[in-house]
Amino acid sequence: PTLNEAKSLPLLIADIFLWPYKLDLQIVDGGSTDLTTLIAKLGGANTSQVLEANRGLQLDLGASQAKGEWLLFLHSDSRLPKNWARTLENIIKDPESIKSAWFFDFKVSKKSLGLFFLEILVNIRSSIFKTPYGDQGLLINKDLYQKIGGYKHLHIMEDLDFITRIKKKIKIKRLKIPLYTNSRKWEKVNIIKRSLINARFRFRWRQGESSKSLAKDYYKD
Numbered sequence: 001p002t003l004n005e006a007k008s009l010p011l012l013i014a015d016i017f018l019w020p021y022k023l024d025l026q027i028v029d030g031g032s033t034d035l036t037t038l039i040a041k042l043g044g045a046n047t048s049q050v051l052e053a054n055r056g057l058q059l060d061l062g063a064s065q066a067k068g069e070w071l072l073f074l075h076s077d078s079r080l081p082k083n084w085a086r087t088l089e090n091i092i093k094d095p096e097s098i099k100s101a102w103f104f105d106f107k108v109s110k111k112s113l114g115l116f117f118l119e120i121l122v123n124i125r126s127s128i129f130k131t132p133y134g135d136q137g138l139l140i141n142k143d144l145y146q147k148i149g150g151y152k153h154l155h156i157m158e159d160l161d162f163i164t165r166i167k168k169k170i171k172i173k174r175l176k177i178p179l180y181t182n183s184r185k186w187e188k189v190n191i192i193k194r195s196l197i198n199a200r201f202r203f204r205w206r207q208g209e210s211s212k213s214l215a216k217d218y219y220k221d
Contacts, residue, residue, distance in 0.1 A: 079109065
């Protein structure tokens with residue numbers, strides 16, 4: 001899913017095409033006003049658009065259009081590590097892998113002591129509670145994705161909603177390699193304050209507030 005990611009997208013596309021086999025790259029745009037869609041097309045992606053930014057809808061639409069047997073979901077400001085293709089190839093070749101969903105370790109593109117501790121805390125949460133968020137990617141067999149019900153068309157919290165449903169049916173496992181997420185949202189405010197803000201948004205969602213209302217406040221911050 002994309003929304004005004006002209007700066008980040010070329011790097012991710014370059015990472016993705018390190019995959020040595022045929023792939024189907026789907027980019028679903030939420031109304032970008034920059035060169036995102038042009039870059040996606042020039043980069044060899046199949047592109048489509050939705051009327052308004054809705055990450056859950058964008059993810060699900062991309063999944064429905066994808067032709068492969070496996071789906072790899074990524075945020076457009078992510079960067080893949082150099083060894084990602086070999087790791088995923090080994091996972092996909094193992095017949096038992098079809099029974100699980102897989103996530104990357106959380107890493108932030110910028111280095112600082114605060115972000116280092118954030119990485120540790122997120123990876124502890126993911127490893128113990130098996131609750132990775134969208135910026136940790138998701139690898140899942142397409143048949144399994146459909147059986148679980150896929151991403152709901154939520155403006156925000158689509159990752160937490162889907163992971164919650166996945167955990168009730170199958171195992172969620174670490175790929176044991178990092179996925180680097182852009183540090184921009186952590187640079188705007190203090191890390192502790194940002195974490196508390198995010199926790200508040202999760203609480204409001206669990207209390208039944210609409211994802212559209214939450215997204216309006218979240219992206220305003």
